Amino acid sequence: MDVPLEPSAYTRVLKLASTPSWNEFSQIALIAGAGILLVGLMGFIIGVTMGIIPGV
Template identity: 80%
Template structure:
């Protein structure tokens, strides 16, 4: 395990990284929020279906 080589690779990546613009950040936030809502909605629908199934039985 060559620690100096790994550290140089990490620093190279950090130098290439840049802060996103407000537009990029806003778009990423909207997409992530929509994904969270979609997963929550899917879980709620599954919950409703399971409640319906158990009430019939």
Template identity: 65%
Template sequence: MDVKYDLTSYVRVLKLASTPSWEEFSQIGLIAGAGIVLVGFLGFLIYAVMSFLPGGV
């Protein structure tokens, strides 16, 4: 385990990273929010179907 090599690779990655612009940040937020809503809606549909089936929840 070469600690010096690991640290230099971490520093190199941090130097390449940049702060996103407001437009990029808001677009990522919208996409992530849409994914969360979609997964929640899918879970609700599964719960609704299972509650109507005999022996469901």
């Protein structure tokens, strides 16, 4: 993989990039938060199951 060293390659990308709107940001944050909660809930359920049923 060849990484370009000249700054012009990076300025082109920065010119195309834009900051997200508030609606877009809040939607992304909501989806990411839901994913974090889902993974945490699954870990909690597995931990409780391992504590209740010995030998699992």
